[in-house]
Amino acid sequence: MGSNPTSQTPWTLYDMSGKEREKAMKVVELKNGEMVSIRETVKEDASRIIDYLCMVAGETDFLTFGPGEFLPTLDQEVVAIEEMLGASKKTMTVAVVNNKIIGCMSFSGGTRPRVQHTGELGISILRDYWGLGVGTAMMEYLIDWGKDSKVIRKFNLRVRDDNTRAITLYKKLGFIEEGITTREFYINGKFFDFVRMGLCID
Numbered sequence: 001m002g003s004n005p006t007s008q009t010p011w012t013l014y015d016m017s018g019k020e021r022e023k024a025m026k027v028v029e030l031k032n033g034e035m036v037s038i039r040e041t042v043k044e045d046a047s048r049i050i051d052y053l054c055m056v057a058g059e060t061d062f063l064t065f066g067p068g069e070f071l072p073t074l075d076q077e078v079v080a081i082e083e084m085l086g087a088s089k090k091t092m093t094v095a096v097v098n099n100k101i102i103g104c105m106s107f108s109g110g111t112r113p114r115v116q117h118t119g120e121l122g123i124s125i126l127r128d129y130w131g132l133g134v135g136t137a138m139m140e141y142l143i144d145w146g147k148d149s150k151v152i153r154k155f156n157l158r159v160r161d162d163n164t165r166a167i168t169l170y171k172k173l174g175f176i177e178e179g180i181t182t183r184e185f186y187i188n189g190k191f192f193d194f195v196r197m198g199l200c201i202d
């Protein structure tokens, strides 16, 4: 885990019950001096996550959804969180500053034995918090979770090939480029290619 002395290591998340996982939290000081808490999502976050999704959708073209395109109902979001909390190879993580959700990340491992060691992650952060270290802290949290699981052996992700900030972050953490998928996005009449990246964690 990072060298910041304020970090609290959330070890053994994988084997924890839902209640225990709710309590696991990492606290990190950002480059602007604010403190961010990174923790597993809980049901009580549902409405704030919906607010977050509405906001982040309008801030970047690097996500799979734009403004108004991904609006789960409160019930749907609660169910999604409950499913995550009940599943050992899935996790949904939030970054919280002053009680406001400013970042969200999810990972789903495979369900069958041959593919349960791997899965794809997604991450987003509100624009006001880009470049302050939130992405690094959240990714490190996920990598620690994966290592602790003893089951997850590799993280995969796909990123738009012009998303320099994200690619820099992933490479900094050891991800390597594994290939290109063409025409993954189509936005305002333009296709965008994606880089596939992966990190082995054994």
Ligand SMILES: CC(C)(COP(=O)(O)OP(=O)(O)OC[C@H]1O[C@@H](n2cnc3c(N)ncnc32)[C@H](O)[C@@H]1OP(=O)(O)O)[C@@H](O)C(=O)NCCC(=O)NCCS
Binding pocket: 060, 062, 063, 123, 124, 125, 126, 129, 130, 131, 132, 133, 134, 135, 136, 137, 158, 159, 160, 163, 164, 165, 166, 168, 169, 172
């Ligand atoms: C991509 C994203 C998750 C990165 O998170 P972040 O909190 O901004 O990243 P960090 O502040 O931890 O910075 C990580 C690294 O990126 C690099 N970086 C920072 N700003 C950069 C910039 N403007 N251009 C290129 N690289 C940059 C730095 O190397 C930095 O590490 P360092 O501070 O140790 O030098 C976030 O910016 C985001 O949510 N963007 C919009 C949605 C998105 O693109 N999601 C990913 C889809 S695959």
